[in-house]
Amino acid sequence: MSHPYLSAVIDLVRQAGEAILPHWRSELEVQAKADQSPVTAADMAAHHVLLDGLKALDGSIPVLSEEDCEVPLAERAGWTRWWLVDPLDGTKEFIAGSAEFTVNVALIEQGEVRFGVVGIPASGRCYYGGKDFGAWRSEPDGAAQALRVRQHPTGAFTVVASRRHSSPAQEQLLNSMRERFGELALANVGSSLKFCLLAEGSADCYPRLAPTSQWDTAAAQGVLEGAGGEVLEVGGAPLRYEARESYLNPSFLALPAGVDWREVLIELAGRD
Secondary structure (H helix, E strand, O other): OOOOOHHHHHHHHHHHHHHHHHHOOOOOOOEEOOOOOEEOHHHHHHHHHHHHHHHHHOOOOOEEEOOEOOOOHHHHOOOOEEEEEEEEEOHHHHHOOOOOOEEEEEEEEOOEEEEEEEEEOOOOEEEEEEOOOEEEEEOOOOOEEEOOOOOOOOOOEEEEEEOOOOOHHHHHHHHHHHHHHOOEEEEEEOOOHHHHHHHOOOOOEEEEOOOOEHHHHHHHHHHHHHOOEEEEEOOOOEOOOOOOOOOEOOOEEEEEOOOOOHHHHHHHHHHO
């Protein structure tokens, strides 16, 4: 089982990546948005590729992009499905010359991720999936490998951490996890690739008690859910995407579904 729009969205994500690459590791004019986050010509080039392509694919589905998000709540509240897009996730990594930036596109239906596509322009690799039909990692030559989370740590308990963003609450949670699980192995990576490490079985948990926006997480959440994972608010409820005034997510925990340490992690996160 798949989705009739998935293949076309994968192609669009690759095209957006191709629009980004000429700007990578080149002279860039970096501007600051209202929230002081950076934006470049590469962000806007990818945004226009995705906006035009998604509208051509199905003009009845609204597009909510990080680079075009001034949509009143009263309008968004009436949407039953929409595209949630981050044309260039990891702009700070991109500006620094790192390869850890992605293109994210998710289809949201009734507040849930139907499917998500995460492209890595620097390598040509693409992750995609949804909880109803599985998850895959594809290479530039088209070869695809099915993904599955791991149910048990292989060696040290591996926690995915942001390369640039943390918080006192997150550091306290990591300390609590060390007390419970022993010394942790930390996998530092930028952008939505953090979810993808879990999806391919390279890590065990991604706790995020620091700010993220809906477009940062939705596409990769679709990949992780397709690989047998879940993303929870710290109280244990699934992370959802209903329209609300702020685009900021609550704190969350990304992990394999059904693991025997699930309730322990929720308890530790709630305590901290």
